[in-house]
């Protein structure tokens with residue numbers, strides 16, 4: 076029996092940093108300062124700088140980052156937020172939690188990202204925010220989106236949870252709209268030891284509002300200007316993330332190298348694969364950081380089982396588009412409304428791309444996919 080190839084192997088990364096991570100945890104425990112504090116402030120400074128932003132605001136998760144960003148834009152009942160139906164639930168869930176309405180727009184079939192041509196038609200007087208998602212680590216078409224936002228005086232919030240370090244025309248994700256939302260969920264490119272998130276912005280006033288909102292809307296303790304939430308980043312998470320952060324670019328480069336190797340390996344198999352599998356495209360404007368390497372595959376579900384039986388881990392991001400989720404039935408969408416998102420949900424399959432994946436494993440993944448189609 077050959078060794079398993081998981082979709083993601085976090086052990087490999089942890090083993091290489093174990094001593095430094097344990098020392099960092101030890102320092103926080105010795106300080107007994109667990110909420111915000113110097114480790115969080117330093118991480119906020121580092122991530123803001125990395126994302127070409129003036130400010131970073133730590134919070135409890137990527138989902139909360141989105142919620143806080145929408146709150147900072149004053150989104151509430153009667154407002155509309157335009158976003159993609161092909162994303163993780165939090166993108167639209169946060170809108171619903173604020174009593175606002177999600178207006179979905181179909182995706183571009185090449186990049187899986189929101190289709191800018193379709194956004195214009197979805198804008199109404201009620202539109203308050205456009206929220207593109209930089210899906211799988213590749214930035215959405217931000218010039219077009221920002222133009223539309225400016226012309227209609229609406230804010231742009233980036234769901235950059237999968238895209239730390241990604242670039243659009245040499246500018247970093249998180250600096251491309253008013254507010255960027257990041258997640259440190261363990262499977263993200265920079266993952267903590269639990270939940271964590273970060274907001275980035277180049278607007279100092281917005282940053283201050285976000286800081287207030289994450290602490291129940293109080294700038295001065297016990298004096299509340301807004302109704303906020305409790306969503307802070309733990310010192311323990313920040314300390315661990317600060318150990319890992321200096322390696323992020325190296326890991327991203329390894330992901331990009333693995334993507335390149337996949338392209339070469341699939342190429343070797345020629346037409347037997349070419350007719351059945353489509354590899355993810357890189358937009359010329361984007362620097363893709365490959366949080367996921369998502370292929371489109373014929374007979375996707377059978378291929379997935381075939382790979383699983385042979386010890387190869389994959390995942391379906393995402394099997395049911397957001398507009399068809401039971402909890403959003405009230406929005407009135409139906410099957411067929413967003414054909415590209417629905418087709419992607421049928422065809423998309425993420426295969427292993429993590430930085431430590433070696434050549435032999437990649438070759439086995441591609442050979443196994445090829446043998447499925449023989």
Ligand SMILES: *Cc1c(COP(=O)(O)O)cnc(C)c1O
Nearest residue numbers: 136137138163165236237258260
């Ligand atoms: C992971 C993710 C989130 C949410 O982040 P959490 O930290 O898990 O709350 C939001 N949007 C997208 C696109 C994500 O991938």
